[in-house]
Amino acid sequence: xxxxxxxxxxxxxxxxxxxxxxxxxxxxxxxxxxxxxxxxxxxxxxxxxxxxxxxxxxxxxxxxxxxxxxxxxxxxxxxxxxxxxxxxxxxxxxxxxxxxxxxxxxxxxxxxxxxxxxxxxxxxxxxxxxxxxxxxxxxxxxxxxxxxxxxxxxxxxxxxxxxxxxxxxxxxx
Numbered sequence: 001x002x003x004x005x006x007x008x009x010x011x012x013x014x015x016x017x018x019x020x021x022x023x024x025x026x027x028x029x030x031x032x033x034x035x036x037x038x039x040x041x042x043x044x045x046x047x048x049x050x051x052x053x054x055x056x057x058x059x060x061x062x063x064x065x066x067x068x069x070x071x072x073x074x075x076x077x078x079x080x081x082x083x084x085x086x087x088x089x090x091x092x093x094x095x096x097x098x099x100x101x102x103x104x105x106x107x108x109x110x111x112x113x114x115x116x117x118x119x120x121x122x123x124x125x126x127x128x129x130x131x132x133x134x135x136x137x138x139x140x141x142x143x144x145x146x147x148x149x150x151x152x153x154x155x156x157x158x159x160x161x162x163x164x165x166x167x168x169x170x171x172x173x
Contacts, residue, residue, distance in 0.1 A: 014142070024116045032112065039112060040065045041075045042084060045099050046109035055090045055098025084108055 001009070025036055032039060044064040048056050062072040076099060079085040084105035090096035101109055124132060143149050 010142070021116070028113070032108075036115070037065070037067065037071075037075055038078060039115060041072055042079060042101075042105065042109055043112055043115070045079075045085060046101055046106070046112075049100055054092055055088070055096060056100065057096065057098060061099065079105070 028034065028036060028039060034042065041061055044061045045056060048060060048064060052060065058073050058076060059069050061076070062069040065072065067075075076085055076087070080087060083102055086100055086102050086105075087097050088100065090098050124135075127135075140149075
């Protein structure tokens, strides 16, 4: 294969990945009615609920989805408005605000599709350690070649992740 052809095939592969992520995001938005960050937060709340006897906080959810607490707080605001999540003061510590799924939120949580990134991680982990390291090295190199190493990116497969995508409102954060 010629050098220009290899370059075009690499670019085609990158574009295919970006398009697949975008298609999946639109599908989830259409079928589930949630953005990917909203879906991830709802999923984290459903999975983490009951782990801490003092209740589940925004900070704990933020840690689980690897987003800032401020971002998750705004996402939770949207989930509260949608009737999927409720905020309650802890009985043990009134300063602590805890999150829980509503009955509707629990139904939605139980019906959530498996996010693309979970399927990806499962497939990646099925590879040998050397192959995973080689893929990571190649992707980091491609990122550097595209001047993307300084771009902050959460490990969520979302197209052009912005605060507006996460919360539905543009912010200055």
